[in-house]
Amino acid sequence: MSERIDVSIEHKHAPPENGRPHPNTCPTCGSHYRHDELAAHLNVCPQCGHHFPVHARERIAQLTDDGSFVEEAAELRSDDPLGFFDLRPYTERLAEAELTTGLGEAMVIGRAAIEQEPCQLAVMEFGFMGGSMGRVVGEKFARACEGAAERGVPLVSVTTTGGARMQEGILSLMQLPKTVCAVEDLRDAGGTLISVMAHPTTAGVLASFASLGDVLVAEPGALLSFTGPRVVQQTTREKLPEDFGLAESNYRHGHVDAIVPRPELRGTVGRLLRIFADGR
Amino acid sequence: MAGEAEQLRLRSQLSRLRSLPLLRGAKLSGELERLQKQLDRITSEPSDEEIWRSVELARHPERPYTLDYVERLLDDWFELHGDHHHGDDAALVAGLGRFRGRTIVLVGNQKGRDVKERTRRNFGMAYPEGYGKAMRAMELAERHGFPLLSLVDIPGAYPGVTAEQHGQGGAIARSQALMSRLHVPVVTCVIGEGGSGGAIATALADRVLMQENAIYTVISPEGCAAILWRDAGEARKAAAAFKPDAGHCLELGVIDAIVPEPEPGAHTDHEGAARLLGDALQESLELLDGVPGDELRRQRRVRFRTIGAVPATR
Numbered sequence: 001m002s003e004r005i006d007v008s009i010e011h012k013h014a015p016p017e018n019g020r021p022h023p024n025t026c027p028t029c030g031s032h033y034r035h036d037e038l039a040a041h042l043n044v045c046p047q048c049g050h051h052f053p054v055h056a057r058e059r060i061a062q063l064t065d066d067g068s069f070v071e072e073a074a075e076l077r078s079d080d081p082l083g084f085f086d087l088r089p090y091t092e093r094l095a096e097a098e099l100t101t102g103l104g105e106a107m108v109i110g111r112a113a114i115e116q117e118p119c120q121l122a123v124m125e126f127g128f129m130g131g132s133m134g135r136v137v138g139e140k141f142a143r144a145c146e147g148a149a150e151r152g153v154p155l156v157s158v159t160t161t162g163g164a165r166m167q168e169g170i171l172s173l174m175q176l177p178k179t180v181c182a183v184e185d186l187r188d189a190g191g192t193l194i195s196v197m198a199h200p201t202t203a204g205v206l207a208s209f210a211s212l213g214d215v216l217v218a219e220p221g222a223l224l225s226f227t228g229p230r231v232v233q234q235t236t237r238e239k240l241p242e243d244f245g246l247a248e249s250n251y252r253h254g255h256v257d258a259i260v261p262r263p264e265l266r267g268t269v270g271r272l273l274r275i276f277a278d279g280r
Numbered sequence: 281m282a283g284e285a286e287q288l289r290l291r292s293q294l295s296r297l298r299s300l301p302l303l304r305g306a307k308l309s310g311e312l313e314r315l316q317k318q319l320d321r322i323t324s325e326p327s328d329e330e331i332w333r334s335v336e337l338a339r340h341p342e343r344p345y346t347l348d349y350v351e352r353l354l355d356d357w358f359e360l361h362g363d364h365h366h367g368d369d370a371a372l373v374a375g376l377g378r379f380r381g382r383t384i385v386l387v388g389n390q391k392g393r394d395v396k397e398r399t400r401r402n403f404g405m406a407y408p409e410g411y412g413k414a415m416r417a418m419e420l421a422e423r424h425g426f427p428l429l430s431l432v433d434i435p436g437a438y439p440g441v442t443a444e445q446h447g448q449g450g451a452i453a454r455s456q457a458l459m460s461r462l463h464v465p466v467v468t469c470v471i472g473e474g475g476s477g478g479a480i481a482t483a484l485a486d487r488v489l490m491q492e493n494a495i496y497t498v499i500s501p502e503g504c505a506a507i508l509w510r511d512a513g514e515a516r517k518a519a520a521a522f523k524p525d526a527g528h529c530l531e532l533g534v535i536d537a538i539v540p541e542p543e544p545g546a547h548t549d550h551e552g553a554a555r556l557l558g559d560a561l562q563e564s565l566e567l568l569d570g571v572p573g574d575e576l577r578r579q580r581r582v583r584f585r586t587i588g589a590v591p592a593t594r
Contacts, residue, residue: 082522170523171532172498173477180584184581
């Protein structure tokens with residue numbers, strides 16, 4: 001058993017692990033932090049403002065009032081409808097993802113309050129197979145919509161995802177219309193969706209519920225593109241703009257309503273919830 | 281054992297699906313023999329080679345495209361151009377026409393036949409402007425109570441800088457949202473490649489059909505291979521793993537029926553393929569006749585809410 005050593009004391013730049021920079025090393029400015037330092041700053045680099053990834057549980061803790069979150073549908077697990085096997089069996093990838101994240105799937109849903117405003121939450125976890133959307137993620141999102149409609153509260157979604165989950169094949173593509181229909185049912189019931197898009201929100205999730213929020217909020221520097229920069233570059237050989245697909249570019253082209261730095265996110269979402277609640 | 285239970289479930293699902301849409305198709309199109317062969321194909325697990333054959337046929341350069349079917353199936357076709365906002369996308373066509381006695385609106389992806397047309401139509405890969413045009417046509421259908429037909433044949437949404445700057449993700453999402461709100465009958469047929477988000481953008485329908493040799497995929501086999509195998513050359517393995525052929529899509533409940541093609545594929549007989557597609561579209565429209573708009577829309581949403589139901593809680 002080795003104790004975690006605070007490398008920031010000895011080195012400004014942490015030594016790379018397996019050739020990759022340490023997850024606590026800022027990819028923008030190279031500053032390195034202890035876990036608790038980063039956590040105290042909501043995983044935002046105090047030096048340069050780079051937004052590090054946030055796990056679903058941390059995100060819920062950052063956004064919601066203490067003790068208000070009650071998880072729902074936590075028992076749902078994916079099976080392997082196609083018997084999918086690439087370099088490894090899908091079932092093995094699922095089991096590993098559950099072990100490393102402590103979550104049953106790439107989305108956590110439940111009821112919560114943000115700045116005393118009740119709401120329904122659907123928060124994605126990128127660490128679970130790249131935050132990919134298969135049947136269980138689609139089902140959880142649909143249930144979150146139904147929960148919001150039943151309770152007459154807004155739904156707040158926080159997305160971080162590579163898109164549809166390839167291992168469930170065409171059934172994953174079917175989660176796009178499924179979540180779209182769920183949002184439309186919520187709208188018919190007079191409900192509200194506030195979509196918070198964190199890095200990255202791409203492909204199948206961007207092309208479904210994440211883009212359908214009444215208000216679309218993005219975190220700074222988040223990649224929000226249907227196709228990622230690498231594929232665009234390889235396919236078209238086009239020279240990509242420096243901010244290709246980023247939140248800032250989307251804002252300039254009119255696809256998001258606001259870019260909100262993480263320290264202001266809770267206040268912003270709380271304010272939106274109040275505005276919508278006051279209008280009811 | 282879980283494996284056996286799963287098999288049982290699939291078998292009962294299969295027999296249920298088999299008894300409904302295929303037999304009805306047989307009655308109408310008189311293609312019993314061919315359908316029997318399809319049934320055999322579904323029950324006997326297709327080999328990796330057969331699945332790859334579907335991929336090749338779906339992409340066959342002589343395969344009929346949307347406008348080939350329009351020419352053979354519709355009278356008084358009037359093509360609509362542009363999203364009336366920003367541009368006209370030749371990769372997606374939309375228009376009005378008469379189909380077997382009724383006025384319909386049709387939207388469809390359109391590939392090109394020769395190099396020049398392929399370039400002009402961007403190999404059938406739509407830009408957000410294309411979905412904009414489709415949405416305009418859908419709204420027209422809704423206003424006038426015309427049924428909507430959509431033919432899907434797209435390798436995938438276009439991976440380009442401008443497409444992203446024009447809001448590709450949002451356009452695909454909004455097109456689906458609009459389809460989920462329509463009060464008119466909507467029938468979709470995948471006639472070639474049903475590639476990913478670009479396909480589902482115009483496929484949120486009451487009845488979803490697929491031609492015998494079409495494919496319907498979450499990502500192109502090459503894309504999947506590049507990500508999971510880290511080698512686009514492993515596309516055959518990827519296709520075999522994610523099973524994009526019509527038989528599997530029917531078995532999974534993603535589509536409602538398979539539309540037969542002339543032997544050995546639609547590319548050899550455009551007239552025959554159009555006749556069989558026309559019969560299937562007509563049959564689907566007749567199934568939806570007389571269903572009130574609110575009910576159509578409710579059932580359409582239920583259809584997509586329940587596809588690929590999640591396994592029971594452990």
